[in-house]
Amino acid sequence: MAFVLSALGMPIAMYLLRRFNIMDRVADNKIHEHPVPRGGGIVIFLAFAIAVVVPWYRDNPMNGVLIGSAICMAVGAIDDIRGGISAVVKFITLVGTTLILSFYGVRLDVFSWAPLDLLITMVWIVGVTSAFNGIDNMDGLAAGVATIVSTMYLVIAVQAYLTIGSETNLTWFGLLASGLIGANLGFLVFNFKPARIFMGDSGSFFLGFTLAALGVMGEWNSNPIIACSIPVLILGVPIFDFSYILIARILSGETRTVRSIISHCAPDHLSHRLVWMGFSQRYAVLFIYLVSTALGVTGILLRNSSSYFDNALALFQGFAIVFIVMILMLTAARRQRNLSALKPELFERRPETVSDQDESSREVA
Numbered sequence: 449m450a451f452v453l454s455a456l457g458m459p460i461a462m463y464l465l466r467r468f469n470i471m472d473r474v475a476d477n478k479i480h481e482h483p484v485p486r487g488g489g490i491v492i493f494l495a496f497a498i499a500v501v502v503p504w505y506r507d508n509p510m511n512g513v514l515i516g517s518a519i520c521m522a523v524g525a526i527d528d529i530r531g532g533i534s535a536v537v538k539f540i541t542l543v544g545t546t547l548i549l550s551f552y553g554v555r556l557d558v559f560s561w562a563p564l565d566l567l568i569t570m571v572w573i574v575g576v577t578s579a580f581n582g583i584d585n586m587d588g589l590a591a592g593v594a595t596i597v598s599t600m601y602l603v604i605a606v607q608a609y610l611t612i613g614s615e616t617n618l619t620w621f622g623l624l625a626s627g628l629i630g631a632n633l634g635f636l637v638f639n640f641k642p643a644r645i646f647m648g649d650s651g652s653f654f655l656g657f658t659l660a661a662l663g664v665m666g667e668w669n670s671n672p673i674i675a676c677s678i679p680v681l682i683l684g685v686p687i688f689d690f691s692y693i694l695i696a697r698i699l700s701g702e703t704r705t706v707r708s709i710i711s712h713c714a715p716d717h718l719s720h721r722l723v724w725m726g727f728s729q730r731y732a733v734l735f736i737y738l739v740s741t742a743l744g745v746t747g748i749l750l751r752n753s754s755s756y757f758d759n760a761l762a763l764f765q766g767f768a769i770v771f772i773v774m775i776l777m778l779t780a781a782r783r784q785r786n787l788s789a790l791k792p793e794l795f796e797r798r799p800e801t802v803s804d805q806d807e808s809s810r811e812v813a
Contacts (some may be wrong), residue, residue, distance in 0.1 A: 449495075449502065450499035450500075450629070450631040451495075451631070452630075453495035454491055454492060454495035454496075454632075454633070454635050455633075455637050456634075457495060457634075458613055458634065458635060461485070462485050462645050464486075465487050465645070466485055470486060470528060471483040471485055472484045475587060484643060485644075485645045486645070487645075487647075488635055488638070488647045489521060489647040489654060490650045492634075493521040493631075493651075493654050495631040495634060497514060497627075499627045500626075503623065505620065505714075507619070507620040508552045509621075509665050510620035511552055512552025513549065513552075513554060513624060513661045514624075515548055516548050516657060517539060517654050519544070519545050519548075520545060521578070521654035523538065523541045523649075524552075524653035525649075527649040527653070528648035533649075543574075546573045546574075549661055554569050554661055556569045556664055558676070572664065573657065573664075575660075575687070575690070576660035576683055577653065577656035577657045578656070578658070579686035579689065580655060580656030581649070581652045581656050581691055582686065582689060583686045583690075583736075584651070585715070585731055586719045586732065587640060588643070589719055589736060591636050591639055591647060591651075591655075592636060592737050592740075593635060595628070595629055595657060596737060596741055598626075598659070599625070600682045600745075601622070601624075601662055602622050602625040604618070604621075604748060604751060605619070605625060607748075607752070621662060621665060624658070624662060624727065625662065628655070628658065635651075639698065640733075656686075663682070668718065669750075674759055675765070678747045679751060681743050681750065681766045682744045682747040682748075684739075684769075685736060688718075688773065688774075693714075693717060703713070717780075718736060721781065725776065739769065739773060743766060746765050746769065747766070749762045750762035750763065
C-alpha cells in the first residue's frame, strides 16, 4: 500500500510543487540543468503513515514514532517551502520529538538512569538525523539507503516473530519498517537518476528521525556492547560519512568554530569523493547501496551470533568494510588535491562533485 500510494502520489506532488513554484533552481553549485520540484518527502510521509495506520495495530512506541515523524516532516516541509530554516529550529524540534519518544517508551536503556539514558537517546536522534540529512546529496541516494536500512529492520522483526512468536514486541517495529520500504521505493521510481523530484528536507528530516527512532527500540542483544553496535552497523553509511567529514573538516582547518561546524556545507561526502575517483553518479550511488547492504547484513549476523568468537568475527567484518571505505575517501581527497594543484582551471566549477540538493544536504547539528 505504501508503494502504491507513493508511486501514484508523486506525479500529483510534482504538478503541485511546480504550480506553487517550490523548486530547486539551477545554480553554479548544482548539477541539475533545469529546475526540479522539491518536497517529495511529504508524499513519502503520507504514503508511509496511511499504510501503517490502516491495519489499525497500535502500540505506545509506534504512536510515539509516528507523532515525532509527523512533526519532523512538517518542519522539513516548511524548510522546503521557504527555501531554508534555522538549524536551531531543527535542533529544538529534535529535542522536542525525543521527549515525545521518551513519553511513549522509546528510549535507550544503557545506564538504567532515566536522565542519562534520555540524554544519550537525544544525542543518538540528533546525530543520526543529521547524518542522514547529509547523505541526501545525489539522485536516489537517501531514499535507497533508507530502503536498505528499513529492510534490515524488517528482517530482524521477522526473525523475532519466527523465533518468539506473536508475543514479540517488534510487531510495530516491522510494520513501520515495511511502510518505509514501500514509500521510499515508490519515490525512487521518480528520484533515481535523472531525478524528476527531490525529497527535500521534508523527506530527509523525517526519514532520518524515523530510522534513528527505530534504532533505539530494536531488541538487539542482551550484551550492551553488541546491542549498541548493531544499529550503528545498520546505519553505518550515514553515521560514518557524517563522522568522517566532520573530523576531516576540523583537521584540515576548513571549520574552526562550533558555528561553522554546524552550518558548514560542502560537496565532500562519500558520494562526492567516489565521483572524484571516476565513478559516475549512478555507480557511486549503487556502490553506496552495496556498502550499506554489507554493513546491514553484518549487523544482522552480529545480532544472531551465539558466541564471543562469532561476535568478534562480525565486528571485525564491519570494521573492515568501514576501513575500506575510509581508504577510498582518503585516496579520493588526495587525488582531488593533486589534480586541483596541477589544473586549477578545472575546479572553477566542478559539476560532478556538488550536491543536487543544497537544502537537503544541510546538516542539522
